[in-house]
Amino acid sequence: MLTPILDGILSALSLNAILANLMGVVLGIIFGALPGLTAAMGVALLIPLTFGMPSVEAFSALLGMYCGAIYGGCITAILVGTPGTVSAAATMLEGPALTAKGESRRALDMATVASFIGGIFSALALVSVAPLLARAAMSFSAPEYFAVAVFGLTIVASLSQGQLVKGLISACLGLFFATIGLDPVTGDMRNTFDMPDLFNGLSLVPVLVGLFAMSQVLNTVEDVIRGVQLKSGAISKQGLTLRDLTSNAFNFLRSSVIGTAIGIIPATGVSAATFFAYSEARRHSKTPQLFGKGCLEGIAATESSNNAVCGGALIPLLTLGVPGDIVTAIMLGALMIQGLTPGPLLFIEHPVTVYGIFAAFIIANVLMLVCGLAAVRGANKITAIPSGVLMPIVVTLCVIGGFAVNNSTFDLLIVAVFGVLGYLMLKCRFPLPPLLLAMILEPIAEANFRRALSISHNDYAIFYTSPVVLVMLGLSALVLIKSFYDEYKAAKKAEA
Numbered sequence: 452m453l454t455p456i457l458d459g460i461l462s463a464l465s466l467n468a469i470l471a472n473l474m475g476v477v478l479g480i481i482f483g484a485l486p487g488l489t490a491a492m493g494v495a496l497l498i499p500l501t502f503g504m505p506s507v508e509a510f511s512a513l514l515g516m517y518c519g520a521i522y523g524g525c526i527t528a529i530l531v532g533t534p535g536t537v538s539a540a541a542t543m544l545e546g547p548a549l550t551a552k553g554e555s556r557r558a559l560d561m562a563t564v565a566s567f568i569g570g571i572f573s574a575l576a577l578v579s580v581a582p583l584l585a586r587a588a589m590s591f592s593a594p595e596y597f598a599v600a601v602f603g604l605t606i607v608a609s610l611s612q613g614q615l616v617k618g619l620i621s622a623c624l625g626l627f628f629a630t631i632g633l634d635p636v637t638g639d640m641r642n643t644f645d646m647p648d649l650f651n652g653l654s655l656v657p658v659l660v661g662l663f664a665m666s667q668v669l670n671t672v673e674d675v676i677r678g679v680q681l682k683s684g685a686i687s688k689q690g691l692t693l694r695d696l697t698s699n700a701f702n703f704l705r706s707s708v709i710g711t712a713i714g715i716i717p718a719t720g721v722s723a724a725t726f727f728a729y730s731e732a733r734r735h736s737k738t739p740q741l742f743g744k745g746c747l748e749g750i751a752a753t754e755s756s757n758n759a760v761c762g763g764a765l766i767p768l769l770t771l772g773v774p775g776d777i778v779t780a781i782m783l784g785a786l787m788i789q790g791l792t793p794g795p796l797l798f799i800e801h802p803v804t805v806y807g808i809f810a811a812f813i814i815a816n817v818l819m820l821v822c823g824l825a826a827v828r829g830a831n832k833i834t835a836i837p838s839g840v841l842m843p844i845v846v847t848l849c850v851i852g853g854f855a856v857n858n859s860t861f862d863l864l865i866v867a868v869f870g871v872l873g874y875l876m877l878k879c880r881f882p883l884p885p886l887l888l889a890m891i892l893e894p895i896a897e898a899n900f901r902r903a904l905s906i907s908h909n910d911y912a913i914f915y916t917s918p919v920v921l922v923m924l925g926l927s928a929l930v931l932i933k934s935f936y937d938e939y940k941a942a943k944k945a946e947a
Contacts, residue, residue, distance in 0.1 A: 459806025462507040471512040479519020490520030495659040507807035518815040525562040541725035541753040548745030560691035562754040563823035569755035570816035572707035573762025584770040585798040593903040598923035600896035603773040605930040625889025648861040657853040657865035665870025699751040710756035714763020728756035777884040
């Protein structure tokens with residue numbers, strides 16, 4: 452048992468893996484700090500570039516991008532009052548007020564340290580909880596995997612808050628795209644329109660690049676045409692003090708626990724964690740009247756919780772193959788592109804890779820602290836990069852990423868089609884994550900459903916005689932019912 456752990460740590464500590472991690476962190480901070488360049492976009496763009504790398508090196512880069520981008524969103528939230536990522540929305544409650552008071556560097560330093568503490572706490576939870584959960588899931592067979600995939604598909608409801616019907620339409624579109632190609636059981640052609648390039652289905656990488664990178668490029672180009680520009684705040688000289696850190700020690704711990712716990716539960720999301728941690732920090736504060744007026748406690752709570760979500764969300768992803776949010780949904784695709792099937796068998800068949808991923812996640816958080824403390828000195832320059840310079844670079848990366856995996860010009864057409872589709876969906880307020888999630892989970896659900904029926908000789912009793920299947924399907928039903936109920940309540944409130 453000790454040998455694969457040491458081999459995994461050594462592979463994550465190799466020079467190539469550390470350089471890949473560092474590259475991911477630096478790019479992640481830039482992507483997170485610039486509105487229009489999201490964490491999902493960064494991870495999607497990076498996947499094609501890591502295709503030929505060994506698994507641990509590839510995930511070193513991807514996890515570096517993930518951690519860096521989630522942290523980087525706080526830079527624009529504090530300096531500009533516009534969150535670079537959704538995870539930094541709660542940071543805007545205190546960040547701009549601190550900048551207005553001339554304490555921008557103090558706020559950025561606090562955000563950096565808090566992000567590191569939250570990330571390391573969740574990394575420890577990942578290392579300790581994931582192997583235990585994987586061991587418990589080792590008894591799963593086809594019916595249980597089908598139920599887990601169905602539960603993963605119900606996350607569509609949480610990713611479509613306020614737009615449930617549109618989210619379900621988006622998911623149905625993803626289910627259709629997933630059926631293109633050969634039938635996994637009979638080998639018949641499905642929805643290929645007699646096009647040889649579609650016989651093997653849609654390649655996941657061009658779809659990812661088109662949906663989450665090219666669509667954002669088109670969105671940003673529209674803003675450039677409209678003349679939308681950001682004005683960044685100045686960086687103050689006053690930094691963080693030791694007293695600022697010691698007075699927030701329990702705040703860090705409480706918020707990290709909240710972020711990790713919410714990250715473990717699929718269908719909750721980073722926004723819920725940050726606002727919950729913020730409200731708890733305010734409730735336990737000795738000076739709650741200062742919140743909303745530029746309070747460091749609020750920054751400490753939101754930033755430690757949002758980075759803690761990262762490690763928490765990796766637990767169900769690696770052990771069950773159930774992503775908790777958009778970025779981990781893309782990570783699920785990255786695992787499958789690397790030839791790794793997420794789930795309990797991953798810990799048995801690829802233990803070195805799993806422990807290498809654990810070590811890479813810890814290293815990513817350390818590098819994020821170092822790069823973050825360096826970045827805050829020139830953070831206002833990061834936010835001042837013109838979109839006219841940035842977007843052509845991103846488009847070039849989209850073209851390279853779409854072509855490189857299969858060396859196919861048809862994949863470039865896929866990038867373009869899904870880029871336009873993603874842009875139109877954003878304009879019409881159709882959420883993109885449900886489409887991606889349905890495309891990834893449909894083959895898992897379909898294959899295990901048909902395998903279970905084959906095992907039971909078409910006896911559907913196999914799906915309601917297993918306690919695990921009943922619990923998972925029951926939870927899926929509850930998630931859907933709650934989502935419809937929340938939509939109903941919101942509609943009634945809007946009418947009132």
